[in-house]
Amino acid sequence: MAMVASAPGKVLVTGGYLILERPNAGIVLSTNARFYAIVKPLYEEIKPESWAWAWTDVKLTSPQMAREAMYKLSLKHLLLQCVSSSDSRNPFVEYALQYAIAAARATFDKNKKEELHKLLLLGLDITILGCNEFYSYRNQIKARGLPLTPESLASLPPFTSITFNVEESGGQNCKPEVAKTGLGSSAAMTTAVVAALLHYLRVVNLPSLANGHLQGNEGAKEMDVVHIIAQTAHCIAQGKVGSGFDVSSAVYGSQRYIRFSPEVLASAQNAVQGMSIEDAIADVLKANWDHERTTFSLPPMMTLLLGEPGTGGSSTPSMVGAVRKWQKADPQNALDTWKKLSESNSALEFYLSTLSKLAENNYDIYRSAIDNCSKLTSEKWAEGLTEPNQIEVVKALLGARDAMLGIRCNMRKMGEAAGIPIEPESQTRLLDTTMNMQGVLLAGVPGAGGFDAVFAVTLGAASSNVFKVWSSLNVLALLVREDPCGVRLETNDPRATQITTAVSLMHIE
Structure with missing residues (x-):
């Protein structure tokens, strides 16, 4: 069996x-x-x-x-x-x-x-x-003459063969890397x-x-x-x-x-x-x-998106090594950045938890606030609101955004000080563009950062617009969603x- x-x-x-x-x-x-x-x-x-x-x-x-x-x-x-x-x-x-x-x-x-x-x-x-x-199929999609869209990715057979980045091993006698x-x-x-x-x-x-x-x-x-x-x-x-x-x-x-x-x-x-x-x-x-x-898990009516920018993956162990080296060489600045980063992380966690509670307490008001924000850019989210409970939802959304901007700012500082691309310039441009779109709550580099996929969290039905913009920027939106199981x-x-x-x-x- x-x-x-x-x-x-x-x-x-x-x-x-x-x-x-x-x-x-x-x-x-x-x-x-x-x-x-x-x-x-x-x-x-x-x-x-x-x-x-x-x-x-x-x-x-x-x-x-x-x-x-x-x-x-x-x-x-x-x-x-x-x-x-x-x-x-x-x-x-x-x-x-x-x-x-x-x-x-x-x-x-x-x-x-x-x-x-x-x-x-x-x-x-x-x-x-x-x-x-789990793997990058960008090259296969291009080879088939298909656009860089989730539909193209969905057209590949399940468990498609994985290609190796042979050219990246520089012709030396080393194992070819899998594009992840x-x-x-x-x-x-x-x-x-x-x-x-x-x-x-x-x-x-x-x-x-x-x-x-x-x-x-x-x-x-x-x-x-x-x-x-x-x-x-x-x-x-x-x-x-x-x-x-x-x-x-x-x-x-x-x-x-x-x-x-x-x-x-x-x-x-x-x-x-x-x-x-x-x-x-x-x-x-x-x-x-x-x-x-x-x-x-994410509050209701929020969708996790991942986009692959096509710049190749990053080596987490070597990036972690560089950060540790910097912590030893410049302990005071490292501690300061670490503390600010920790505060921003806690703030984001707090606002997401608050949003889950607001949804639980009064789902109809929460839903109408999220629906409204999903069609607007963040600077217009608070306009014209009079209902106190809706204002609470928007306050928590804007708090979460600010916390994410704080995380990104301190991650960039840490990367510059340690001499590694935690949020490389190309990713910064992409993330700023993404966060300025209608209905986008958060965007960032997950984990240790670098050139891996970026993530975004969208409100309501805003994800289809993000897909279109990403595709125009040569970013492949992956078929990935949060599944808490x-x-x-x-x-x-x-x-x-x-x-x-x-x-x-x-x-x-």
């Missing part, structure tokens, strides 16, 4: 750089772009001689990259040995596999361990697929693989979507096991302990997030140096995971349905 799990990509709206240090919070929105992992047995039955086997077979397939890897997995030590070309290796999936099995071993009693052993003797067949929105959009593909992929394996190995019961609602153990302790194993696999595969907001949103969905203390991963880091994987994962599962998350079990192979969640949810004006 095949198990299919999916996990969403993310957009970090506030908390870029600050989220790396406790107790700074960030707002991260999960999206309808999802990564899928399909896990099934490699063989139909256990061969009679297999009881004596010390190894089992694992096959990993990534159809979009036309890659396949074969491994031998040691059933005693959980070590993985790649027996096919090393080009097709994927460290995120490798650690996800080892740690998911170690988690099963660490939590099962003797009988369950025997069942697990039998299940593993059938081998593991793992397939990974990412929605088109910055939605956190490695975190979503790791989470989907961990979740599918833990469900297949009967460690957890994932929630599934039925009639548009999640059913099952949402928010239960079992989801915490998925989170811990996915965070551990992702950090070890990356070779560094990041803030973990991308994995947390892939597991739980949209949220306000404060990072965990890096010490919780000490055992897993030791395992890389020789401690047994099973002992290390048992320790990690028992560690004091002190991250904080609160459910958070985290990891879940899927009922079918996503390829069989021939439609991705992103495309099915897409409403093109």
